[in-house]
Amino acid sequence: MAANACPCGMSYGTGERCTCTPQERRRYFARLSGPILDRVDIQVEVPPVSRIILDEEMGEPRETSAEIRARVVEARAVAAERYARHGWTCNAQASGRWMRDHMSRYSLEPINRALEAQRLSLRGADRAMRLAWTLADLRGIPSPGREETSQGIALRTRL
Numbered sequence: 001m002a003a004n005a006c007p008c009g010m011s012y013g014t015g016e017r018c019t020c021t022p023q024e025r026r027r028y029f030a031r032l033s034g035p036i037l038d039r040v041d042i043q044v045e046v047p048p049v050s051r052i053i054l055d056e057e058m059g060e061p062r063e064t065s066a067e068i069r070a071r072v073v074e075a076r077a078v079a080a081e082r083y084a085r086h087g088w089t090c091n092a093q094a095s096g097r098w099m100r101d102h103m104s105r106y107s108l109e110p111i112n113r114a115l116e117a118q119r120l121s122l123r124g125a126d127r128a129m130r131l132a133w134t135l136a137d138l139r140g141i142p143s144p145g146r147e148e149t150s151q152g153i154a155l156r157t158r159l
């Protein structure tokens with residue numbers, strides 16, 4: 001799913017070129033219902049293409065799609081091996097209970113805090129934890145640390 005940040009589509013970055021009123025923006029986002037959005041695992045703001053190209057010219061060369069694919073295949077293999085005796089193949093299938101039981105209290109704290117502050121729904125907290133496991137698999141570490149949990153939350157918290 002994709003949506004502009006506002007009806008005129010110019011409110012990214014500093015948003016100086018956006019001509020929408022606050023009411024127009026609110027109405028626009030109200031069309032995406034909370035319960036539907038809650039089921040979308042990763043929610044991120046994507047900068048305009050012109051800026052991506054500019055960053056690329058100025059910075060390090062980016063990974064190719066083939067390189068990224070190889071990392072994803074490797075991460076999925078790690079997860080499949082970890083879950084083999086439970087009959088799960090990936091983080092989406094694993095039991096939430098198992099995942100929580102195999103994380104430290106310290107690593108889980110950002111999720112618990114976000115829950116208490118109602119920045120995450122119960123479903124959101126579950127998804128953020130699964131994302132944290134995926135990040136750990138991509139980084140080749142045995143279980144998510146605090147950084148992975150915090151990033152799992154950030155990947156679901158739309159601006």
Ligand SMILES: [Zn+2]
Pocket residue numbers: 006007008009010011018019020
């Ligand atoms: Zn606008």
